[in-house]
Each structure stands twice: as C-alpha cells, then as structure tokens.
Amino acid sequence: MMNIKITGTGSYIPNEIEKNEDFFDHQFYTGNGEQIQHPTNVIIEKFRKITGIEERRYASQQQNTSDLAFLSAEKAIKNAKIDPETLDYIIVAHNFGDVDSNSSQADTVPSLAARVKHKLKIKNPYCVAYDVLFGCPGWIEGVIQAQSFIKSNMAKKCLVIGAETLSRVIDEHDRDSMIYSDGAGASILEITKETGGIISTISASHTFEESNFLFFGKTYKNTSDDNNKYIKMYGRKIYEFALNHVPLAMKACLDKTNVDITDIKKILIHQANEKMDEAIVKRFYDLFGQEVPHGVMPMSIQKLGNSSVATIPTLYDLILNGKIENQQIKKGDMLLFASVGAGMNINAFLYQF
Numbered sequence: 153m154m155n156i157k158i159t160g161t162g163s164y165i166p167n168e169i170e171k172n173e174d175f176f177d178h179q180f181y182t183g184n185g186e187q188i189q190h191p192t193n194v195i196i197e198k199f200r201k202i203t204g205i206e207e208r209r210y211a212s213q214q215q216n217t218s219d220l221a222f223l224s225a226e227k228a229i230k231n232a233k234i235d236p237e238t239l240d241y242i243i244v245a246h247n248f249g250d251v252d253s254n255s256s257q258a259d260t261v262p263s264l265a266a267r268v269k270h271k272l273k274i275k276n277p278y279c280v281a282y283d284v285l286f287g288c289p290g291w292i293e294g295v296i297q298a299q300s301f302i303k304s305n306m307a308k309k310c311l312v313i314g315a316e317t318l319s320r321v322i323d324e325h326d327r328d329s330m331i332y333s334d335g336a337g338a339s340i341l342e343i344t345k346e347t348g349g350i351i352s353t354i355s356a357s358h359t360f361e362e363s364n365f366l367f368f369g370k371t372y373k374n375t376s377d378d379n380n381k382y383i384k385m386y387g388r389k390i391y392e393f394a395l396n397h398v399p400l401a402m403k404a405c406l407d408k409t410n411v412d413i414t415d416i417k418k419i420l421i422h423q424a425n426e427k428m429d430e431a432i433v434k435r436f437y438d439l440f441g442q443e444v445p446h447g448v449m450p451m452s453i454q455k456l457g458n459s460s461v462a463t464i465p466t467l468y469d470l471i472l473n474g475k476i477e478n479q480q481i482k483k484g485d486m487l488l489f490a491s492v493g494a495g496m497n498i499n500a501f502l503y504q505f
Contacts, residue, residue: 155349156302158295158503160232160340161469164223165456166209170319172196172330181325183384185374188327199330204426208333208457210319216250218267220336221315224465225268228311232340236272240307242281243298244268244315245290245461247494248383249283251320255380268313287366288422288493289355290314290461291337292501295489296353298341299501313338314461323382325373331425332383333457337465348484348504352408354401355499358393365390366494391428394492399436402490405500413440415486416448418471418479422491423453423463432490450479464489481505 175196180188188195200206211220221244229236242265249260250267265281286293291314298310318332369384406413419436421429429449437444452467459466468489471479481487483505490500 154343155346156299156341157344157346157349158339159342159344160228160230160234161338161465161472162224162227162229162231163337163466163469164220164227164335165466166211166215166220166334168210168212169207170210171207172200172205175330178324179373180327181372183372185372195327196330199327202425202427203331204451204454205331205457206454209335211317211334213253215317216252217246217248217315217317218250218264218271220317220334221264221313221338222268222271224315224336224338225272225311225313228338228340229272232342234309234340234342236274237276237279239274239276239279239309239311241298241301241310242269242279242313243284243294243310244313245284245286245294246315247285247287247290247460248316248318248321251317253320264315287495287497288424288460288463289491289497289499291465292489292491292499293355293497295339295341295350296355296499296501299350299353302341302343309340309342311338311340314465316460316462318383318458318460321383323371323384325371326382326384328385328387331458333459335456335459335462335466337462337469339465339468351411351502351504352405353499353501354405354408356397356401356497358397358496358498362393362496365393365496390496391425393496394428395431395435398432398490398492398498399439401498402436402488402500403439405502406488409502411486411502413437413442416488417485418481419449419488419490420464420467421449422493423451423456423467424458424492426451426453447478450476452476460493464491
C-alpha cells in the first residue's frame with residue numbers, strides 16, 4: 153500500500169532576538185487611540201503571562217519572506233534526499249508576501265513560490281509554483297492540497313512551505329505587536345511504501361460574522377501622520393471563536409477515522425497564544441471526557457513568538473531534530489496538526505509518523 157508522508161523537514165529561525173524588555177520604551181494605545189496609562193513593564197508582564205512569549209525572532213534587514221522560505225526549503229530537500237528537479241509542486245503559504253524592511257507594502261509579484269523555485273535553480277517547467285493565502289492555517293492547507301494532488305496522481309513530490317516576516321507589518325503602538333515574529337518551515341510530501349502518513353483532514357472557513365477578526369488597519373496612535381497599515385486583531389473575539397470551533401474541528405478530523413483519542417501522542421497546534429492553545433486542547437479532550445495527557449502539546453512560542461504559517465512546520469522540524477526539551481516523536485506515533493487564523497479559517501490533519 154502506498155502512503156503519503158512527510159519525508160523531509162527544514163526550518164529557518166532568524167538570528168535577531170527581540171526580547172520583551174526591548175518594548176519598554178514603546179507607547180501603547182488602545183484601538184480608540186487612547187494612550188494606555190499602565191506602566192509599560194506592567195503591560196509587558198501581563199502580556200507574558202497570557203501569551204507565554206518571552207522573546208521572538210526577527211529577520212535581518214537584508215532578508216525577506218521568500219529568502220526565509222528558500223532557506224527552509226533547502227534544508228527540507230536535503231533532509232528528504234531528493235532531487236529538487238523532481239518536485240511537481242512548490243506551495244508557499246504566507247499572508248503578506250515579501251515586505252521590504254522600510255515599508256509595510258506587500259510584494260507578491262511574482263509569487264513567493266516562483267521566487268523560491270528561482271532561488272532553488274529548478275529548471276523543470278512542470279514544477280508548478282503557487283502561493284496560498286489562508287491566514288495562519290496556510291501551511292496545513294498547503295499540506296492538504298499537496299495530499300490531494302498526490303492522491304489524484306497529479307503529483308508524486310510536493311514542497312510545502314510556511315514563511316512570514318510579521319515584524320514588517322506590526323504597529324509599534326499596539327500591544328499585540330509583541331506577539332508576532334518571523335520564520336519559515338518547510339516539508340516534502342511524497343508517496344512512500346512506508347506505513348503511516350496522512351490519515352484524515354478537515355478544513356473550514358467561518359466568514360459570515362468572523363471574516364474581519366484579523367485585518368489590516370492604521371496605527372493606534374491617531375495623532376501620528378503614519379499612513380501605513382498594519383496587522384490588527386480583535387483578540388477577545390478570536391479567543392472565543394477558537395475555543396468554540398477549533399476543538400470541534402479537531403474532533404471532526406479524528407471522527408473520520410477509527411483512531412481513539414488516547415492513541416494521539418502529540419498535538420502540534422499553531423503557536424498563537426499559550427493560554428489559548430492550552431484552553432483549546434483542554435476543551436478538545438473534554439469532548440471525549442478525557443484529561444489532557446502530560447506533554448501532549450509541545451510549545452515553541454516562549455522563545456520564537458507567533459510566526460503565523462511558520463509556527464507548526466518549524467515546531468515539527470525542531471522536535472524531530474531534538475531541539476524542543478523533553479519532546480520526541482517515535483515511529484508509529486499518531487500526531488494531530490491543527491491551526492486557526494485569519495479568515496476565520498480552521499484546519500487539521502491526523503498523521504502517523
């Protein structure tokens with residue numbers, strides 16, 4: 153029996169470290185343009201307790217999103233031991249394209265996937281390169297699309313990348329700016345005779361009332377003459393949405409199979425907010441009347457922040473390379489990947505390592 157598996161992984165974590173204390177001189181404002189009167193150190197400490205973030209990584213001024221994507225892709229290709237010319241698809245998930253360090257304007261022409269293919273020096277014209285815009289769940293959606301291509305005999309090998317430079321699109325006067333970071337993670341998917349692989353998938357888009365929970369908006373300091381737009385979110389609405397819908401989607405993905413929840417060894421969830429992720433996973437296990445197993449939810453957000461589409465593939469690669477403390481994945485382990493983000497979109501897939 154032929155299975156579709158992730159045969160290679162790679163990630164690129166930028167070198168520039170931005171610690172919480174680096175925000176001490178920021179003036180924070182509310183969405184109404186009112187300056188927050190609490191001392192900045194109090195704001196930052198409250199932020200840390202809620203999100204779990206102590207520091208995050210930013211790309212250097214010379215790097216752009218497509219550069220990070222390329223660097224992670226090189227590692228994944230090497231790890232999978234494949235010839236890049238044999239790739240049928242290159243799928244790059246992102247949200248803002250290449251964003252110059254001096255501007256928040258997105259550059260998506262050509263697509264980031266085309267830029268990555270160019271950087272990889274792939275000559276094969278039938279290696280199709282395109283981008284996915286699906287919010288933070290973009291990498292998972294790319295994996296689901298790659299699986300569909302392979303199942304329908306349209307492809308044998310696919311490269312799926314999640315890459316972002318959110319540091320280029322944050323408002324320094326918005327407390328939420330401390331959440332975001334930069335990075336890239338990549339995976340090779342292909343047909344293999346090995347056991348396991350992708351078992352089930354699910355995707356959903358909630359757009360009737362939820363489409364603008366994450367959006368592009370002006371700086372919160374309304375006395376500024378800054379006309380750029382930045383990533384904005386209604387944090388409380390997103391938190392409530394995620395708790396109400398993500399566990400149900402994870403359950404629906406699991407219910408498609410005969411796999412029991414007790415068989416799941418790891419849940420690799422989008423690193424959005426530590427408290428929110430913990431609450432999502434707890435509610436997921438509550439649906440089955442189960443307690444959350446110790447160590448089932450690896451986290452990287454404390455040191456890497458929220459790099460959107462890059463968080464899950466980066467986390468997966470770090471675990472496989474022994475870089476997440478007290479976390480490992482063994483042959484045959486059942487893994488549940490899940491994400492939520494702008495759209496509002498949700499997706500998940502069950503995978504046997």
